[in-house]
Amino acid sequence: MDWDRIRIFYTVAESGSFTKAGDTLGLSQSAVSRQISALEREVRAPLFHRHTRGLILTEQGELLWRAARDMTQRLEKTKAQLTETREHPSGELKVTTTVGLGSRWLAPRLGEFLDSYPDVRVEMLLTDEELDLSMRQADIAIRLRQPQQPDLIQRKLFTVHFHVYAAPSYIKRYGEPKSLEDLDNHRILSFGGTSPSYLLSVHWLGTAGRDPRNPRTPHLLVNNIAALRNAVEHGAGLAVLPDYLVEQGSTLVQTLRESEMPSLDSYLVYPEEMKTVARVQAFRDFLIQKAQRWTF
Amino acid sequence: MDWDRIRIFYTVAESGSFTKAGDTLGLSQSAVSRQISALEREVRAPLFHRHTRGLILTEQGELLWRAARDMTQRLEKTKAQLTETREHPSGELKVTTTVGLGSRWLAPRLGEFLDSYPDVRVEMLLTDEELDLSMRQADIAIRLRQPQQPDLIQRKLFTVHFHVYAAPSYIKRYGEPKSLEDLDNHRILSFGGTSPSYLLSVHWLGTAGRDPRNPRTPHLLVNNIAALRNAVEHGAGLAVLPDYLVEQGSTLVQTLRESEMPSLDSYLVYPEEMKTVARVQAFRDFLIQKAQRWTF
DNA sequence: CGTCATTCATGCGTTTTTCGCATGGTGCGG
DNA sequence: CCGCACCATGCGAAAAACGCATGAATGACG
CATH class of the missing domain: 3.40.190.290 (D-Maltodextrin-Binding Protein; domain 2)
Known part of the structure; x- marks a missing residue:
């Protein structure tokens, strides 16, 4: 399983659309779309309901979103610690x-x-x-x-x-x-x-x-x-x-x-x-x- | 930052060598080595002490290892939940x-x-x-x-x-x-x-x-x-x-x-x-x- | 103390993946 | 009713990653 897709997924979930997430990530909308599709294939479950006005998390998407949020927090904390260790x-x-x-x-x-x-x-x-x-x-x-x-x-x-x-x-x-x-x-x-x-x-x-x-x-x-x-x-x-x-x-x-x-x-x-x-x-x-x- | 490198890093930390981690991950030793090098460049800190008989985590590596462990646990829990939701x-x-x-x-x-x-x-x-x-x-x-x-x-x-x-x-x-x-x-x-x-x-x-x-x-x-x-x-x-x-x-x-x-x-x-x-x-x-x- | 085995780093050519662009389709809002 | 904003997908290009092979270093063992 490619963890980096979870990072992308989290950005998408936060921004609410592939397009915005693409801007945030420096990727094209199509690239983001494909990453999410691949992730959905990996977890064998749809993660978003595609609407014309954006995306809504599915039940499974919600589960993964919580995990991604926790993982992000954990990683951010550690990155702060790393720079702390380096600088302080x-x-x-x-x-x-x-x-x-x-x-x-x-x-x-x-x-x-x-x-x-x-x-x-x-x-x-x-x-x-x-x-x-x-x-x-x-x-x-x-x-x-x-x-x-x-x-x-x-x-x-x-x-x-x-x-x-x-x-x-x-x-x-x-x-x-x-x-x-x-x-x-x-x-x-x-x-x-x-x-x-x-x-x-x-x-x-x-x-x-x-x-x-x-x-x-x-x-x-x-x-x-x-x-x-x-x-x-x-x-x-x-x-x-x-x-x-x-x-x-x-x-x-x-x-x-x-x-x-x-x-x-x-x-x-x-x-x-x-x-x-x-x-x-x-x-x-x-x-x-x-x-x-x-x-x- | 490429999250997938953290997954690789964790496998390396657990197995204690690039070679074993490569076997586990289905990658070559050189690929693993490069992934870790790239990660070290990203966090701007060495993560392992290279020894002839394997690797030892640096202080920064230890920090990241704990984060990777927590992230892995969190993700595993969610993957279990996902299959639960799908099957039960x-x-x-x-x-x-x-x-x-x-x-x-x-x-x-x-x-x-x-x-x-x-x-x-x-x-x-x-x-x-x-x-x-x-x-x-x-x-x-x-x-x-x-x-x-x-x-x-x-x-x-x-x-x-x-x-x-x-x-x-x-x-x-x-x-x-x-x-x-x-x-x-x-x-x-x-x-x-x-x-x-x-x-x-x-x-x-x-x-x-x-x-x-x-x-x-x-x-x-x-x-x-x-x-x-x-x-x-x-x-x-x-x-x-x-x-x-x-x-x-x-x-x-x-x-x-x-x-x-x-x-x-x-x-x-x-x-x-x-x-x-x-x-x-x-x-x-x-x-x-x-x-x-x-x-x- | 010398030999050996194991491990990591790196250059190179190739393969695989991924990306961006463009297009098509779709649904909501004005 | 039209138009806009969004997503999916095909295609060619670009980039990243990979494996192999090689070299160097170091700890283990006899």
Whole structure:
């Protein structure tokens, strides 16, 4: 059964004549007539009483007309939803990123996003594991390494710089390291544990100025970057911290400033199939804007 | 927007691949692929994620899929109703006929019809006026004269014979009329009044054996045939009555048997546009059957 | 980890359908 | 009583759709 004939039938029923319906549909009267005839053959029932002054629905026509009306309404509603989905961001958005970036960088900015897009509900999944976007564990991610899968759209956001930090109390007690080799005489704190290896660049203190095959063993390993920062802040030792963890006016002191530090690029990542979803586009544009205006 | 593409889309969504959908629809895979592509262009949104092992609905596809599902259900329901209407009589049926035929012939038979078709509700409109079937004052009529409009389907049912009746008490008192001319010496009762002229054939007593330009004046005119019959029965005079008014074993006496009496053919009449309605067909067949088995 | 099978996209020639025009017929209104 | 507005239909043209074949991609399986 050709559904398009039902659409034509509905227009005819509404306009009350083949001629008017033809004008509405951009068809000739004969074409409309034939479509209706074909439909009547399909349902094996006359749908209109042909009068000289137009058409009157038969009993069966009335039945089909109600159906066509309901179908039209249902479709119109959906078409509106489709453009809504395309033009007005709404729905749930699962965002994943690292614990550090999420809590220190993303979370403070999310309020503004929610203000701009009140129909979007955001779920933050902060974990240092990389969730599988292809499996829809999350819709969009901020990653600290470039993704490899080709079906993932990636967009660089900003570069995270790292520096060695210490607390004034620590320096007062142990002094600043004078060189990379001098690190052997200091208490080294490090991010680590079960976290993924790509974050090991913050293990720089373990190998800097030393044979990489024989790295220093940190005096403290912790798998939470905020905890690491707090340990440094209270004078537990030296640690490589990302700059976003150190707010303006912090008491933390950068040391070994002359050394070249590792850095990581952050990427906004989402599956190619999400690129048409308005809330994803809005979130992407929002983050890009925030990343541009934000400098370390 | 081509609705038929939605039908195809729904089949694809259900089967999960263009190939399977093509088999289901009797189309090639390429044809299905192009239909979906065209639909995606129409809604300006991708509807499926193409995977090697099949298809997955996008967010927009999900929206459209729900609409297509609802539309399919709605249409299926209506198609069922259409065949129901075609094959199973139901709904309201407005029947009109004369007061006499309706009360004496039709009414006693309607119970059986209602038993056979419990979903049909019958409304009897008994009037000696001819209701306009084209204006839908009634769906179907039993008429005592052949209709003229060509858009009315007519089917002859039976012939109504008329005879002159009198009560035994009347004959005892006044004797039987010996000839048509002898009618001048009798009390003549007649159907009449505002009723339509075609029933004036029962005015036969007024002109029989006499110059038609100078008819006898009846001693009683009544516009209700049952009342006329009752008047005859109680000896008020002679009257032409249709045979269906005189049951077996009645005390009424036929007189002037040798004279040629007028008769009327009864017709079942309904608009051409009702011929496909199952309850009309059922009613028609029922009445034809009853008319055949019923002989005067 | 390589091979294989399955699936989708697309170009091309053909077939099928559909369309518009013109004509004829019909019924209601002025 | 005429005329207008409407619908049905034949016919040729146009357009859309179709099927086939091919190519590319990707997940499954040994």
